[in-house]
Amino acid sequence: MVYDSYLDAIEDFVKHASSQELQAVFDVVDPYLASDxxxxxxxxxxxxxxxxxxxxxxxxxxLNAIKRSIEQKKASLSNI
Numbered sequence: 113m114v115y116d117s118y119l120d121a122i123e124d125f126v127k128h129a130s131s132q133e134l135q136a137v138f139d140v141v142d143p144y145l146a147s148d149x150x151x152x153x154x155x156x157x158x159x160x161x162x163x164x165x166x167x168x169x170x171x172x173x174x175l176n177a178i179k180r181s182i183e184q185k186k187a188s189l190s191n192i
Contacts, residue, residue, distance in 0.1 A: 118162070118169060119177055126181040131189075138182050141175045150175055 115121040126134065144153050150172040155162055164174050 118164075118167065118174060122177050122181050126178075126185050134182050134185065137178060141178050141182075144171070145175055145179060 113124075115124065125137075129137070140158065144150050150170070153171040153175060155164065155174075164171060
């Protein structure tokens with residue numbers, strides 16, 4: 113699948129992911145953000161081959177976008 117931006121890819125994943133999948137991703141992302149160690153994040157360690165720097169995206173922006181999307185989905189599910 114081809115996306116227009118990394119945000120579209122994140123949105124699609126979050127939309128289709130189970131609660132367990134979202135929690136697993138959140139559990140990986142949150143420690144990088146909480147400890148301000150985003151520079152050490154390497155997507156290839158998680159099976160990804162997308163190169164953030166090729167699109168001028170910082171690790172921090174990428175991880176924050178994932179966290180925000182997951183939090184928004186959790187909030188919308190709790191309002192149901």
